[in-house]
Amino acid sequence: MNDFKLDNEPRISSGFTTPDGYFDSFSEKVLAQLPQQEPKVISIFSSKKTWYYAIAAVLVLMISIPLYTRYATNNEEVDDATLENYIAYHSTISEDEIVDLLNQEDLDKMKMELHVDDAAIEETLKSNSNLEEYLID
Amino acid sequence: MQDEKDFIQELLNPKTQNSAFQKLLREYQRPLYNHIRNIVLNHDDADDVLQNTFIKVFKYLKDFKGDSKLFSWMYRIATNEAITFINQKAKRNGTTSEALQTKLVDNLKADVYFDGNEIQFKLQKAIAALPEKQQLVFKMKYYEEIKYEDMSEILGTSVGALKASYHHAVKKIEEFVKNN
Numbered sequence: 001m002n003d004f005k006l007d008n009e010p011r012i013s014s015g016f017t018t019p020d021g022y023f024d025s026f027s028e029k030v031l032a033q034l035p036q037q038e039p040k041v042i043s044i045f046s047s048k049k050t051w052y053y054a055i056a057a058v059l060v061l062m063i064s065i066p067l068y069t070r071y072a073t074n075n076e077e078v079d080d081a082t083l084e085n086y087i088a089y090h091s092t093i094s095e096d097e098i099v100d101l102l103n104q105e106d107l108d109k110m111k112m113e114l115h116v117d118d119a120a121i122e123e124t125l126k127s128n129s130n131l132e133e134y135l136i137d
Numbered sequence: 138m139q140d141e142k143d144f145i146q147e148l149l150n151p152k153t154q155n156s157a158f159q160k161l162l163r164e165y166q167r168p169l170y171n172h173i174r175n176i177v178l179n180h181d182d183a184d185d186v187l188q189n190t191f192i193k194v195f196k197y198l199k200d201f202k203g204d205s206k207l208f209s210w211m212y213r214i215a216t217n218e219a220i221t222f223i224n225q226k227a228k229r230n231g232t233t234s235e236a237l238q239t240k241l242v243d244n245l246k247a248d249v250y251f252d253g254n255e256i257q258f259k260l261q262k263a264i265a266a267l268p269e270k271q272q273l274v275f276k277m278k279y280y281e282e283i284k285y286e287d288m289s290e291i292l293g294t295s296v297g298a299l300k301a302s303y304h305h306a307v308k309k310i311e312e313f314v315k316n317n
Contacts, residue, residue: 004314006279006307012260014280015245015253016174022184023170027162030191031155 141207148198158195165208166191168281169215175276176219178241178261180250186222190215209290212283216273216291238265238272256314263313267306274299275306 006012078086102110147157169190174183193214201210227237242265245251245258253261264272273292277283278299285296292299 004311006311009256011279012257013253014171014175015251015257015261016171016178016180017250017252018170018180019250023166026166026184026187027159030162030188031158033188033192034158034195 142203145198145201145203145207161194162191165211169211172212172277172281173215173219175280176216176273177222178238178245179248182222182226186215186218190218193218205290206287209287212287212291220269234269235265241265259314259317260310262317263310264306266313267309271302271306271309274302275310278303 144157144160147153148161150157166187170183170187173186173190174180177183177186190211194211197214201207205213223234223237227234230237232240239262242258242261245253245261264275267275274288277288277291278285283291285299288294288299289296294302
């Protein structure tokens with residue numbers, strides 16, 4: 001054994017054997033264990049579900065758009081004082097022109113709105129010390 | 138074997154899958170069995186590992202990218218399965234995989250599925266004394282006659298490193314046989 005060289009020896013096999021017919025039955029044994037491929041089932045429910053989501057999304061949009069518009073408009077509303085100032089300083093319409101635009105009915109209405117009872121007038125006149133001067137004028 | 142891409146398609150198509158897989162089994166069951174048996178040494182263990190290997194091949198075939206040959210990919214799975222099996226068995230027995238290898242070789246004498254003569258048995262003992270990587274390279278080269286290029290693809294090691302491993306293994310085996 002002193003000159004043992006693997007290359008000089010005839011090839012040494014592993015010496016392993018298998019039971020008779022092992023490979024004949026092996027395939028079947030493995031095939032029986034394979035997970036069966038299930039046919040692909042397209043679930044009606046899940047596709048319906050998608051539609052439900054789509055419809056819900058459309059409904060939400062339908063409700064939210066008018067709501068948004070409403071609140072957006074509210075936000076743009078300006079208070080009366082600002083509006084009055086705007087008209088007073090930016091309007092090119094003169095007071096005379098506004099007066100021309102008012103008809104008799106409008107004037108009566110304004111009169112009515114400005115109606116003050118006699119007692120109040122009398123009280124005001126009494127308390128006004130310059131009244132006589134006005135009368136003289 | 139026909140064009141590998143077509144064959145893989147057959148394996149993935151549910152209609153042709155069964156017959157294609159039978160073909161794959163016929164083609165590879167013996168070489169893969171030998172490969173696994175050389176690592177785990179015992180027939181029953183080799184049978185278990187071989188079944189697991191084919192089941193994994195079937196399971197992961199859809200993920201096979203075709204970067205390597207189907208042959209190398211399957212050998213890689215078989216090698217990993219066999220080595221994992223040995224390591225787990227050693228852990229269960231509370232021993233190292235090297236000690237387990239020595240014990241398994243000693244058991245071969247009583248194994249009905251080992252009919253090796255004295256020199257075959259001695260060679261098995263000499264291999265069991267090698268480091269794990271050298272064992273693997275020697276078995277694949279000497280017993281299974283796998284080309285270095287294919288081995289390189291299976292083990293992910295360069296051809297040069299494999300040749301060096303084999304050379305070291307041969308030297309150690311010759312030394313072992315001389316002294317025993």
